[in-house]
Amino acid sequence: QVQLVQSGAEVKKPGASVKVSCKASGYTFTGYYMHWVRQAPGQGLEWMGRINPNSGGTNYAQKFQGRVTMTRDTSISTAYMELSRLRSDDTAVYYCARRFANRTSFWFDPWGQGTLVTVSS
Amino acid sequence: DIQLTQSPSFLSASVGDRVTITCRASQGISSYLAWYQQKPGKAPKLLIYAASTLQSGVPSRFSGSGSGTEFTLTISSLQPEDFATYYCQQLNSYPYDFGGGTKVEIK
Numbered sequence: 001q002v003q004l005v006q007s008g009a010e011v012k013k014p015g016a017s018v019k020v021s022c023k024a025s026g027y028t029f030t031g032y033y034m035h036w037v038r039q040a041p042g043q044g045l046e047w048m049g050r051i052n053p054n055s056g057g058t059n060y061a062q063k064f065q066g067r068v069t070m071t072r073d074t075s076i077s078t079a080y081m082e083l084s085r086l087r088s089d090d091t092a093v094y095y096c097a098r099r100f101a102n103r104t105s106f107w108f109d110p111w112g113q114g115t116l117v118t119v120s121s
Numbered sequence: 122d123i124q125l126t127q128s129p130s131f132l133s134a135s136v137g138d139r140v141t142i143t144c145r146a147s148q149g150i151s152s153y154l155a156w157y158q159q160k161p162g163k164a165p166k167l168l169i170y171a172a173s174t175l176q177s178g179v180p181s182r183f184s185g186s187g188s189g190t191e192f193t194l195t196i197s198s199l200q201p202e203d204f205a206t207y208y209c210q211q212l213n214s215y216p217y218d219f220g221g222g223t224k225v226e227i228k
Contacts, residue, residue: 035217045157045165045208045219061216095164099212105171106212107155111164 002026004096004112011118017084020115022096029077030054033099035108036070036081038092046092050099051079086119093117123147123211127220133228140196142223144209149189153213156185156194159222160205168207169194199225 007021022034036048049060051070058070069082079096094115097108124147134140144154152172157165167176169185172192182197196203204227209220 037219044222045159045210047210047217047219050215050217059215100170102171104151105153105155105174107167107170108157108165108210108212109167109170109176111166114164 002098002110004098004110006094006096006112006115009116009118011120012086014087014119014121016086016119017082018086018117019080019082020094020096020117022079022081022112024077024079024098027098029072030074034070034072034079035097035099036068037095037097037108037111039095039114040089040092043092048081048094053079083117086117088119091117091119122216123150123214123218125209125211125218125220127209127223129223130221132223132225134199134225135228136199136201138199138228140199140203140225142194142207142209144187144192144194144220146190146192146211146213150211150213152188153211154185154187154192155210155212156183157208157210158203158205159208165208196225201227 003025005023010018012018030053033050035050038046051058053072072079096112126145128143154172156169159165173185184195206222206224208222
């Protein structure tokens with residue numbers, strides 16, 4: 001079945017970087033954009049950006065420009081999201097999600113299980 | 122950027138109630154809208170895509186409607202497992218932002 005499996009929880013110090021992985025299975029990895037969404041504790045969902053696994057092309061939310069880098073390794077069907085210069089307010093659960101489409105719309109399905117990143121000194 | 126205003130942000134209802142959640146976009150997004158359900162500690166789950174198409178496996182008590190700037194998610198008869206937070210998302214143009222969420226709690 002179609003599945004996204006993310007890497008485990010991370011604890012980082014302010015100023016450090018974190019790299020979260022998202023391994024896809026059950027479908028052609030290069031055929032669908034991969035998106036990243038985060039959720040701070042008790043807060044809503046925040047779109048961070050996307051990568052085209054086929055070309056490597058990216059779009060990032062303005063808020064994260066300059067701090068986020070999304071990459072992929074097609075040989076192992078895995079997408080990565082690296083966030084640098086971490087601050088305490090980057091503490092959140094980070095999700096990857098596949099964008100699916102038909103002729104009239106897009107949607108996210110499935111989602112990864114989430115990766116908790118805690119930023120604390 | 123397209124802003125999504127979701128209302129209400131909190132809703133208290135009883136089992137069997139009909140519940141409606143509204144999502145308004147700051148500009149037209151055609152049918153590029155999805156609805157998700159999220160339970161504590163879990164990833165969001167797709168309920169509705171293309172504004173009104175029920176995702177496979179989702180109970181038929183869930184329905185979506187709307188086009189352009191105004192959208193609704195309706196639960197025809199609330200069940201105990203439906204108590205959760207619901208989010209709309211626009212996928213018409215980047216950034217693919219979400220509404221602020223509606224938390225549905227037991228009255």
